[in-house]
Amino acid sequence: MPSAIQIISKLRLMKLKIPSIGMNPHNYVVTPSGSNLKRPKSWAGNFAVVVPSVRGDGEQKALRFFLAKTPSHITQVTSFINNNPHVSLVNCKMFRNTLTMKNGETVDMMEMDFIDGNTLDDFVIDLLSKGDTSVLVDLAESIRYTVNELVAAGFYHGDLSHSNIMVADPIPGSSFQSRIRLIDYDAVLVKGVQAPPNTKEVGHPNYQHPSRKTSRFTLVEDVYFSALVVYVSLIATSINPKLWESYHSKGDNLIFQNQRDDLRDITSPVWIDLEKIQSKFPGETGKALDCLKKAIKYPTLEGSNFLSEIEEWFSLGSRIEPSPTPDPLNPLPPGPDPYPGQEPSPQPRPRKPKPKPTPSPKPTPKNSPTPSPSPQQRKKPQPLGPDIKPILNRSSKNVHEIALEEAQERSRKTKSELSRVIQKWKETVLPSKVDISVSTDGGVIGGQKPEVIRPKIKELITKADTKPKKRKVSKKTKKPPTAPVPFSKLKDKKIVIDGTNILHEAGQKNKFYLQPLLELVEQLESAKVESINIVFDASTPHKFSNEEDKEKFNELVSNQKERYSLSPKATEADAIILNIAYQNNALIISNDFYQDYEESLPKEYQWFSKSHITSSQAMDIWTLNTTFNNEFLE
Amino acid sequence: MIGELVERCRKGDEISPRVRLGFYGYAGSEVNWAAGKFPADADGLVSLADLAECDEEVVDDENEIMIPWVVGENAHGGTPMKTAFEQVISIAENFAQNHPDSFPPVIVNITDGVPTDCNENDLATIVSPIMNIATTDGAALVFNVHISPDESTPVFLPSPNDALPDEYAKCLYAASSILPESLATIGRQQHSMTIGEDARCFAFNADSARLVKLLSLASSGGGGEDRQA
Numbered sequence: 111m112p113s114a115i116q117i118i119s120k121l122r123l124m125k126l127k128i129p130s131i132g133m134n135p136h137n138y139v140v141t142p143s144g145s146n147l148k149r150p151k152s153w154a155g156n157f158a159v160v161v162p163s164v165r166g167d168g169e170q171k172a173l174r175f176f177l178a179k180t181p182s183h184i185t186q187v188t189s190f191i192n193n194n195p196h197v198s199l200v201n202c203k204m205f206r207n208t209l210t211m212k213n214g215e216t217v218d219m220m221e222m223d224f225i226d227g228n229t230l231d232d233f234v235i236d237l238l239s240k241g242d243t244s245v246l247v248d249l250a251e252s253i254r255y256t257v258n259e260l261v262a263a264g265f266y267h268g269d270l271s272h273s274n275i276m277v278a279d280p281i282p283g284s285s286f287q288s289r290i291r292l293i294d295y296d297a298v299l300v301k302g303v304q305a306p307p308n309t310k311e312v313g314h315p316n317y318q319h320p321s322r323k324t325s326r327f328t329l330v331e332d333v334y335f336s337a338l339v340v341y342v343s344l345i346a347t348s349i350n351p352k353l354w355e356s357y358h359s360k361g362d363n364l365i366f367q368n369q370r371d372d373l374r375d376i377t378s379p380v381w382i383d384l385e386k387i388q389s390k391f392p393g394e395t396g397k398a399l400d401c402l403k404k405a406i407k408y409p410t411l412e413g414s415n416f417l418s419e420i421e422e423w424f425s426l427g428s429r430i431e432p433s434p435t436p437d438p439l440n441p442l443p444p445g446p447d448p449y450p451g452q453e454p455s456p457q458p459r460p461r462k463p464k465p466k467p468t469p470s471p472k473p474t475p476k477n478s479p480t481p482s483p484s485p486q487q488r489k490k491p492q493p494l495g496p497d498i499k500p501i502l503n504r505s506s507k508n509v510h511e512i513a514l515e516e517a518q519e520r521s522r523k524t525k526s527e528l529s530r531v532i533q534k535w536k537e538t539v540l541p542s543k544v545d546i547s548v549s550t551d552g553g554v555i556g557g558q559k560p561e562v563i564r565p566k567i568k569e570l571i572t573k574a575d576t577k578p579k580k581r582k583v584s585k586k587t588k589k590p591p592t593a594p595v596p597f598s599k600l601k602d603k604k605i606v607i608d609g610t611n612i613l614h615e616a617g618q619k620n621k622f623y624l625q626p627l628l629e630l631v632e633q634l635e636s637a638k639v640e641s642i643n644i645v646f647d648a649s650t651p652h653k654f655s656n657e658e659d660k661e662k663f664n665e666l667v668s669n670q671k672e673r674y675s676l677s678p679k680a681t682e683a684d685a686i687i688l689n690i691a692y693q694n695n696a697l698i699i700s701n702d703f704y705q706d707y708e709e710s711l712p713k714e715y716q717w718f719s720k721s722h723i724t725s726s727q728a729m730d731i732w733t734l735n736t737t738f739n740n741e742f743l744e
Numbered sequence: 745m746i747g748e749l750v751e752r753c754r755k756g757d758e759i760s761p762r763v764r765l766g767f768y769g770y771a772g773s774e775v776n777w778a779a780g781k782f783p784a785d786a787d788g789l790v791s792l793a794d795l796a797e798c799d800e801e802v803v804d805d806e807n808e809i810m811i812p813w814v815v816g817e818n819a820h821g822g823t824p825m826k827t828a829f830e831q832v833i834s835i836a837e838n839f840a841q842n843h844p845d846s847f848p849p850v851i852v853n854i855t856d857g858v859p860t861d862c863n864e865n866d867l868a869t870i871v872s873p874i875m876n877i878a879t880t881d882g883a884a885l886v887f888n889v890h891i892s893p894d895e896s897t898p899v900f901l902p903s904p905n906d907a908l909p910d911e912y913a914k915c916l917y918a919a920s921s922i923l924p925e926s927l928a929t930i931g932r933q934q935h936s937m938t939i940g941e942d943a944r945c946f947a948f949n950a951d952s953a954r955l956v957k958l959l960s961l962a963s964s965g966g967g968g969e970d971r972q973a
Contacts (some may be wrong), residue, residue, distance in 0.1 A: 119808055144757040153754065360760075
């Protein structure tokens with residue numbers, strides 16, 4: 111894996127210009143540092159170096175180069191974002207092998223929309239320097255809403271922190287919430303991911319419950335715990351900005367710090383100071399404080415009451431409006447329980463992902479101070495769901511009345527949306543306790559493991575190798591008309607893949623990379639195909655671009671024999687593929703047309719001609735097509 | 745290694761002041777501050793933000809890396825390793841006392857020679873006080889990096905039964921900390937490094953960038969950690 115200095119040096123040697131390469135039609139000019147025009151401006155974390163750039167078409171883009179292994183599920187995350195656009199998610203695309211180091215090592219790049227704005231901590235520092243603490247409540251609420259919306263949509267950001275939440279510069283007329291951006295998707299889990307991500311990212315320690323482990327997925331509990339840490343920090347700072355002075359250390363935290371045991375022990379100094387202002391938490395925000403306190407006492411979040419506690423208010427409750435100036439002399443009383451004596455299951459607003467927003471805020475000069483929205487702007491009704499009226503006057507006694515009415519109205523429904531979301535999530539994503547060490551067998555989590563066709567290769571050879579011919583990977587000139595095949599149409603179908611052909615299709619300069627093939631398999635699994643069988647030429651292992659892929663390939667072939675088969679030396683994989691497909695009524699994915707077998711294997715060829723799917727990969731996305739006919743689609 | 749640390753701490757046009765380093769060179773019979781243009785502060789350390797100002801660079805063509813030229817070469821005469829260790833012990837002790845919540849000090853001893861002011865077999869005893877220094881985040885670590893023109897197979901984080909090139913390597917190995925399990929896990933999982941059980945912080949002719957990778961991950965999230973080289 112490359113080091114940060116290798117990447118920066120490489121960009122300098124390229125004179126900050128990244129040419130169009132591979133599947134990426136764009137070129138980029140990397141933005142130079144303010145102090146040295148020859149080197150890029152850069153941000154580094156543990157897993158990536160990020161540089162701002164201007165793309166060939168003039169768009170500002172942030173480019174992220176991975177220092178550690180590129181998380182295996184990143185393509186699923188990017189495609190989730192493309193299919194479920196949300197104002198707080200940043201559009202991103204993966205491009206493999208963008209930089210090639212001197213030692214031949216390649217580096218993947220993720221292109222992301224550039225955000226003009228500040229990281230959460232810098233934004234808070236800016237507010238405090240202006241003495242403007244009133245925005246903090248709105249900020250906290252906006253983050254709460256954003257997290258709730260994304261959880262409902264199936265996006266679980268596993269690393270919420272001061273540096274991964276950004277506040278974009280304001281666009282006149284838009285809500286405060288629309289300025290929240292979440293970045294860094296290394297620890298993200300999205301709905302529908304079948305195979306466990308290989309990322310061992312466990313999130314920033316100053317935001318995670320001590321029980322968070324590397325050996326499992328991000329859980330909805332993790333998302334809510336870190337969101338609570340952020341939320342309570344912001345509300346507490348709005349009440350007493352001195353907390354920030356005492357407990358914030360620049361670039362490292364908001365007010366809670368793992369090293370001080372703040373997330374293990376509720377008697378640490380910051381907690382003692384929080385106790386003192388507990389009664390001043392406005393409206394229901396005090397419940398967030400209680401909830402965090404309880405969560406810290408649980409040895410593990412998973413399986414605890416944490417989720418039901420979160421549900422009591424944090425994930426559902428109505429919006430707290432900012433008070434223009436906190437009044438320490440006359441704090442809002444903690445207030446009666448807005449849902450006295452009734453089932454605490456108000457429905458959340460079912461919030462559909464918003465239509466895609468304008469991709470990136472207008473570039474503004476970097477040095478311009480971040481203006482805060484005027485009080486008028488802040489007073490604008492937030493985009494609440496259809497069944498919630500904005501509570502504009504928090505000091506009015508009607509607040510709780512309104513909340514009560516809403517709750518009563520909603521209480522007719524028996525099951526809360528959140529419970530459903532969580533339940534669904536557990537069913538679809540995490541049917542079993544997820545510990546990667548125990549549940550990776552076969553790489554399938556969730557749903558039934560597809561039945562596997564076991565090819566009897568030896569039997570097949572005797573039948574098939576009558577006339578070994580030279581493999582022809584190139585497509586034939588006479589190409590019948592094609593029609594696209596949606597993955598969903600492959601549900602319950604048996605699939606045979608010409609593995610070597612697919613590796614060739616996704617490879618570069620006759621060098622193979624394993625990842626694209628695995629992505630195709632993942633996509634097929636997501637589509638719930640009945641079985642997948644992949645057959646490779648004997649020479650395949652020698653064609654991988656690097657040792658790591660070759661090793662992984664050999665592991666697959668020896669450990670998952672039921673799915674991955676290497677054809678014996680000096681035999682044609684093609685004949686085996688045709689035979690397996692014919693005998694099992696399976697569809698064949700290959701870009702080869704097998705015309706050499708029309709005479710030697712007529713029945714098999716006939717089956718093939720009804721069952722052929724071609725594949726192509728662009729921008730890391732696989733697209734399938736039919737060739738001869740598409741009967742099987744009906 | 746310094747260059748990698750600088751790049752890792754860059755946040756836009758700023759350098760996050762998370763790391764301080766000390767550079768002590770030992771040659772002849774003396775131990776001296778080795779980063780000429782960058783003076784040490786009262787603690788005997790220099791901030792990474794200052795080092796980032798370094799405008800002298802050398803280009804390592806073989807690896808296409810531009811390395812900031814902070815420490816000049818100054819090899820002559822003896823190798824007073826014992827004196828050097830003793831001096832660095834006091835700096836590390838002082839640091840740990842003043843920054844008890846910080847990432848613990850890390851001492852990286854880079855040498856191409858055999859100590860001239862002590863018996864090489866005594867090195868383990870000489871460094872042992874360093875291993876008693878700790879912060880709330882763990883014990884101080886001693887990495888020994890031996891560079892040699894010898895063409896023996898490079899060794900990186902060897903375990904007790906791994907082969908070492910010679911007797912002197914065994915002495916340096918004995919004077920190296922046991923790699924904490926947390927670091928070993930990071931190395932294995934994030935960087936596909938092969939690290940055995942009870943591996944020690946010792947490298948022989950190995951790529952020092954690998955060491956930085958371990959350290960920068962290890963210190964993530966910790967505030968104001970310091971390191972010494």
